[in-house]
Amino acid sequence: MKLRTLILGLCSASALAFAANAESITIATVNKGDMVRMQKLTDDFTAKNPDIQLQWVTLEENVLRERVTTDIATKGGQYDVVTIGNYEVPIWAKQGWLLSLDKLGADYDVDDILPAIRGGLSLDGKLYAAPFYGESAMIMYRTDLMEKAGLKMPEKPTWEFIGDAARKMTDRANGINGICLRGKAGWGENMAFLTAMDNSFGGRWFDEKWQPQFDQPEWKNTLDTYVKLMKDAGPEGASSNGFNENLTLFQQGKCGMWIDATVAASFVSDPKNSTVADKVGFAIFPDTGNGNHGNWLWSWNLAVPASSQKADAAQKFVSWATSKGYTDLVASKEGWTNAPPGTRTSLYNNEEYKKAAAFAGPTLAAMNAADITKPSVKPVPYTGGQFVAIPEFQGLGTTVGQLFSAALAGQSSVDDALAAAQTAATREMTRAKYIK
Amino acid sequence: MARAVSTRAKIGWTIAAWAVALLIFFPILYTIITSFKSETEAIAGFSLIPSGTLESYSEVQSQYNYFKPFMNSVIISVGSTLIALAVAIPAAWSMAFSPTKHTKDILMWMLSTKMMPAVAVLVPMYLIFRDWNLLDSRIGLTIMLMLINLPIVVWMLYTYFREIPGEILEAARMDGATLWGEIVYVLTPMAVPGIASTLLLNIILAWNEAFWTIRLTTTEAAPLTAFITSFSSPQGLFWAKLSAASTLAIAPILIMGWFSQKQLVRGLTFGAVK
């Protein structure tokens, strides 16, 4: 009698559990090429997990951050998987807003993840986000235009060389801009680039007492060089150009050089979308002779908010999207050059990948050279290469980004922009009680 | 009374008026034309003759599932207007036919609620919606739009109802009609044009609302306004797709708008201009 009741109970319980498992998870992601590609390949996931349905929210980077941050901070619970950067992960993990990822599966091989990346995503030894792709920054240039200008890209180019080469390559009559750089305002857009550039000029965001450094010579040099360079050799409307816009320009053959995230390399080398796929060369991020190449290190990661009701299904998806199996899937469907870069050591040991992707070597070198614990040659109280890992940075970084974008657009002088940035930063840091 | 105007003058005015009208309409026209181009065509340069391909339209559906935000727009526009009508018709009826000394004040007060800047209550509304599980829900958005447009609905109905001559109602009452009979058999047929006009205008206003629809939705309930906003900086070439998405988004309302010019004048000036 008891056994029958027990079996009946078990059956109904498992039936309920099975019914409850037919669930849908909402994934928030950026409208970047690798993510769009992931969306196209999800048939593989749903075949392996027929009881999980996927809902996508694909947004532009700045908008995505705003939505996801608001949702997580107000515990809105709208997303089960969020795509966030290695900026948000340590801050949110500390606040308890993310779940630690301990259900990623036996063959996930978490030790395969590049140590520099993994370190940035872990707290107390636990992984709080899985890297989807990682990047540093480097120079992508047109080998044909460089040759035409009679120059050769050195192994460790300086900013002086870049400025000279860009001006020589510029041919506005034929629609060629010597160099394309980010100008669109945003802490993850133009400020990512300018922060790295300032690092390479020997500068930093804050000194040890958290005083902003925009009144120092390094930031003045950085902004001056940037604005003059863009005026002489940059495209029209540069102050509205972010990563996506510059990618289009380069692919359409309108840029002599482009200094940006290494992940762009696969897109500019893809003959399907790039008209100059076979004419691209790569070099390390420029410095001013001080050996600091910007220290840009970034990864887009998948994380599960603590407020998610569907944590298990979410973790299954996270595991699938960042596994070795996924990389193999992309390689089989779209070629090795399109495999999501910068996350696993095994990818860079893969002979086929190294053969197919000329940019694999430079990418790995750039990532290994980036040290986010020591972004500047001067001492700093923060970590973060092309960002500052404090919660206030996203508001402050965007405000400063707007001011510098105005300087680029010619709406304000470099000195005025720097003074305004100094005022805004001092205000914010005093209010947030960093400056006592 | 029509004065004879020389045909030459008429042609002159016609050319001037048409030139200006086409200039004003040009951005819309160019969008429609570009929607029938492929992406490489769209980026190639200025051209008024498209190749007539439908690939951008099909890509908008296949890549972005356009149907969903479209249906969301339909549901919340029509839904919010119908609910607003249900609440407003009795109110406007009573204010038009049984005015008290407070009627004017109440109407003015309703008008004033429309003037509150939405941004001022962004955070409280977001928090309220979150706590009641209304974020990214069609119901939540419907309620929101209903509240925003309610003052206009009440006002419009009020001005229409006021035009219905009271004598007819009195005549019906003297003929022994009950209150209910009064409403159904006498009032309603005379009020239908006014109600229809109000319906039309408010669907248009709800469809085009571009603050709450963007801030309170993500995937499920996102209507066309939010959907188009996500096109502001996509990766890759997107002009033709943007044009296709835009054309589909504005087409229904453009057509409705062409038929509702008079309602627009009355509704948005709160009856001050008729």
Place this chain on the structure above:
Amino acid sequence: MATRQTGTLARFMMAPSVILLLIWMVVPLAMTLWFSFQNYNLLDPTQTGFAGLFNYRFFYSDPAFFQSIWNTLVIVVGVLLITVIGGIALALLIDQPIFGQGLVRILVISPFFVMPPVAALVWKNMIMHPQYGVFADIAKFFGLQPIDWFGQHPLLSIVIIVAWQWLPFATLILLTALQSLDGEQKEAAEMDGAGFVSRFIHLTLPHMARAITVVILIQTIFLLSVYAEILVTTNGGPGYASTNLPFLIYRTALLGYDVGGASAGGIIAVVLANIVALFLMRAVGKNLDK
């Protein structure tokens, strides 16, 4: 017509609308007022407690604050000038005897029905884009350098887009008022030898005065909260060049996650809006007394 029986019924029928609007108005506004006196930052849960007037002072001392008030005024006045003057001109033009007047009207009123994000994106990408836009093509045709509209003239670009959207509204209202001008009066003036300009100033304009006032006031209410166009094009930049008050509040709330500060800004916005509302109510109120 009011009887005692219908009196109570009337109040009952008004109740739903009144109650709904009352709740809608009071509750969120009260919350905003409350938040404006609190330390409340969404990203930093450690900041709590009563803040007194700190939020107001912090918002007020933001270098962007006065710029945003100025920008708000520029947008409102700029669009009003373009739409009222343009609207009068267009109304006069359409009122002339022309072939296909109905079609002309339809073409002219179309921009009003285009939703703001679409309008802004179409202008940004297809018309004003310095590489691929129509204006750029025209400039290149004349051998000129294309203008970077959103980089060099962000506020002007916003004004142009918003004016394009509202010109039809003004035109339609003013045309309606114009067409209600008694034909006999017009003829009488003409027969008295009054020229076009004189007729316009002494006859047409005064007749349209009320409609013009209504257009100005209604548009001002909507123009004070221009938002989607800025969001989709410049995001308030470069710098604060195209940030108006609503956008500044939105940024404080959702980019700085400073609920307290944003609420203080919101209260300031409400005060400003009420000042405008006062004038509108008087104008519309006069209509009620007819």
